[in-house]
């Protein structure tokens with residue numbers, strides 16, 4: 001099968017297409033023929049070994065797992081003897097950590113894999129999971145409900161566009177911060193108010209919120225403190241300069257009346273099922289910025305690394321429209 005592989009850490013150019021052996025499903029595994037996948041910030045982190053400590057998980061000198069790609073949308077091609085939840089021909093979505101930048105991948109049936117929502121193409125469905133599962137992990141700590149307010153900074157990213165929709169699902173009052181060109185998009189995702197960060201610094205306008213969520217790792221607790229109500233929560237997705245965020249998360253448990261959190265998301269089947277339900281109910285849709293063919297994985301990755309994509313970047317692996 002065709003797959004994008006890499007044998008050394010480095011820039012996007014270390015990625016290349018290669019013919020590799022097609023995986024064979026074990027008894028409890030499903031073989032998925034992948035129609036579409038994504039290039040996300042985690043893929044870029046693994047490939048570039050940023051931050052350095054991730055080499056302890058992925059291989060100290062060179063990557064142990066040669067195929068990146070976490071999200072997938074495709075069709076079940078074969079099932080192991082003990083599989084009960086899926087059948088050959090099922091259209092599925094999933095998120096798997098590694099291995100999705102390829103024509104086929106094997107996943108255990110109890111891993112985060114679910115039936116694809118109907119009425120979506122594979123390209124539309126591939127980005128359902130990653131940004132939204134990270135956003136969910138962040139928002140679960142925020143006690144969002146009617147009457148609570150949240151400001152989402154970097155609301156136009158993969159995590160941010162999902163967070164706006166999920167916060168609305170939890171009935172919070174949502175202020176989304178983005179660039180001028182994306183304000184209409186943020187409104188269409190359900191934001192109650194939008195702020196243009198090129199025109200206005202939200203930390204200086206005197207407004208306060210129960211929750212401030214920096215979904216793109218560009219702000220800081222120090223600057224956002226004044227925008228939090230007493231008892232407010234500041235949510236981060238990045239470790240921050242000199243890894244100060246985990247230290248702050250620990251310290252603010254005991255000191256001060258405003259708390260910092262840095263959730264560590266885990267991909268679960270339960271979350272994937274929850275997200276497919278939201279999609280079917282019309283309450284969540286992943287935003288797709290650009291779609292590239294698998295052969296252009298290097299160009300796609302370079303674009304993701306500009307840090308300026310809107311929502312998600314999709315790779316088409318094999319043709320197929322989905323039902």
Ligand SMILES: NC(=O)c1ccc[n+]([C@@H]2O[C@H](COP(=O)([O-])OP(=O)(O)OC[C@H]3O[C@@H](n4cnc5c(N)ncnc54)[C@H](OP(=O)(O)O)[C@@H]3O)[C@@H](O)[C@H]2O)c1
Nearest residue numbers: 041154156157158159179215216217218237307308309310
């Ligand atoms: N905790 C975890 O497990 C985990 C996992 C994956 C990723 N992450 C981190 O989460 C962060 C977000 O990931 P993502 O995939 O959602 O990011 P992304 O999609 O790459 O974010 C891109 C968006 O961020 C906006 N943006 C960039 N700089 C900005 C700024 N200074 N102010 C406001 N908006 C800005 C861009 O809008 P403009 O075009 O207006 O610049 C663009 O729409 C990353 O820092 C990533 O490292 C964390």
